[in-house]
Amino acid sequence: MFSIFIFLQLIITVTSYIPLNRDEHVASYIDNKIFFLGGETDTQNLTKDFFFLDVSIPFNTSSLPMYDLNSITEIPFNRRASSIVCETVKDAIFVWGGDFGLNSSSPLIFAFNTTAKIWNAANDKGIKPPRRRFSSVVCDKNAKIYILDGTADQNIGNTSTPYSNELDVFYTSQLTWSLGSNLNAPVPHDIGTATLLPNGKIVYIGGSNAFGKYLELTQVFLYDTLKNTWANMNTTGASPTARGFHTAVLTRQGHIVVYGGENAPFIPVPDQLLDLDTNVQPFKWTIPSIGFTPNPAPFRGHTSTLVGNYMIVAFGTILLL
Numbered sequence: 001m002f003s004i005f006i007f008l009q010l011i012i013t014v015t016s017y018i019p020l021n022r023d024e025h026v027a028s029y030i031d032n033k034i035f036f037l038g039g040e041t042d043t044q045n046l047t048k049d050f051f052f053l054d055v056s057i058p059f060n061t062s063s064l065p066m067y068d069l070n071s072i073t074e075i076p077f078n079r080r081a082s083s084i085v086c087e088t089v090k091d092a093i094f095v096w097g098g099d100f101g102l103n104s105s106s107p108l109i110f111a112f113n114t115t116a117k118i119w120n121a122a123n124d125k126g127i128k129p130p131r132r133r134f135s136s137v138v139c140d141k142n143a144k145i146y147i148l149d150g151t152a153d154q155n156i157g158n159t160s161t162p163y164s165n166e167l168d169v170f171y172t173s174q175l176t177w178s179l180g181s182n183l184n185a186p187v188p189h190d191i192g193t194a195t196l197l198p199n200g201k202i203v204y205i206g207g208s209n210a211f212g213k214y215l216e217l218t219q220v221f222l223y224d225t226l227k228n229t230w231a232n233m234n235t236t237g238a239s240p241t242a243r244g245f246h247t248a249v250l251t252r253q254g255h256i257v258v259y260g261g262e263n264a265p266f267i268p269v270p271d272q273l274l275d276l277d278t279n280v281q282p283f284k285w286t287i288p289s290i291g292f293t294p295n296p297a298p299f300r301g302h303t304s305t306l307v308g309n310y311m312i313v314a315f316g317t318i319l320l321l
């Protein structure tokens, strides 16, 4: 009887966690949970809030099964980082770069072990890349993390190269850094997206360059992780609005679903939802019309996570009219 009581108490305590509104956090899907970390809130530029959404059970948005992990966050306050789950690494979330405020000399890569429930700073080897925020990041089948682009400034602790198009490769099993090719790489930018296709090619979409110009979506850049070469591709179909700050997820049917984005600071693009069919050459855009759009909906600083056939959009900035 006593143990049942304790058990119920525990459930009530942990499910009642209601996170603060935020944007520029990270989200990672692993083990039927979406783990959220950091970001900025209405009152704090940097946080280290750590919690997860249990997606193993049905839920609706009026009652979210959120669980608090703040007692085990051993990572500095952060926003604008990137988190990555490698398909072939069963129990780790990697967090790269980001804005750590005065802690900008912190390790470049942290890992959260979802089995042991501990954070580790990677004891990384090789020539360390410069810290950046708003990079585009994926992990391949060999557990190599590809980090492209991003920006640095005094918040990051480095004013020497504000915009980057450096492609850094982090081999998670050796904890070593190396450089990918940047011959024919896209112009230095940030706030774009990277999506890995099953054939080993990374699709880079959108972003914003050093002159504040948002990249066209009618041209995408492809990095072949097997050959370490760049190519660009002019898409067919619709011509979506150029954008940055969008998110991208790959469906099991080989379509990249792009959601959100701005085409001037804090101005949402009119075509918030896009579909890029990667089964055809060249890839083809369509602008789906959906019957229902939540209002207000976030358009920047949100995360999108694919769980089965659902794209779960969390937090972000909304337009206040």
Ligand SMILES: *[C@@H]1O[C@H](CO)[C@@H](O)[C@H](O)[C@H]1NC(C)=O
Pocket: 043, 044, 045
């Ligand atoms: C947050 O950052 C902005 C500029 O990026 C700055 O003006 C503001 O003072 C910061 N707020 C806090 C609470 O540190």
Ligand SMILES: *[C@@H]1O[C@H](CO)[C@@H](O)[C@H](O)[C@H]1NC(C)=O
Pocket: 059, 060, 061, 062, 063
């Ligand atoms: C949402 O989920 C809660 C808990 O499962 C349930 O009590 C509530 O009726 C649901 N609301 C709607 C609108 O489905």
Ligand SMILES: *[C@@H]1O[C@H](CO)[C@@H](O)[C@H](O)[C@H]1NC(C)=O
Pocket: 046, 048, 075, 076, 077, 100, 101, 102, 103
């Ligand atoms: C640096 O990190 C420590 C430990 O997380 C934290 O207490 C401190 O507030 C951080 N400083 C800034 C400026 O984020």
Ligand SMILES: *[C@@H]1O[C@H](CO)[C@@H](O)[C@H](O)[C@H]1NC(C)=O
Pocket: 089, 090, 091, 092, 113, 114, 115, 116
């Ligand atoms: C996570 O921790 C477990 C238990 O300590 C260990 O067996 C596993 O190898 C760790 N995973 C990684 C990716 O290091």
Ligand SMILES: *[C@@H]1O[C@H](CO)[C@@H](O)[C@H](O)[C@H]1NC(C)=O
Pocket: 129, 130, 131, 157, 158, 159, 160, 161
């Ligand atoms: C600052 O950026 C430059 C150029 O990207 C890089 O060589 C240098 O290592 C960086 N410094 C730090 C402290 O990260």
Ligand SMILES: *[C@@H]1O[C@H](CO)[C@@H](O)[C@H](O)[C@H]1NC(C)=O
Pocket: 219, 232, 233, 234
């Ligand atoms: C795509 O179009 C641009 C001009 O709009 C052109 O410079 C570029 O070579 C084209 N790329 C390919 C792969 O055809």
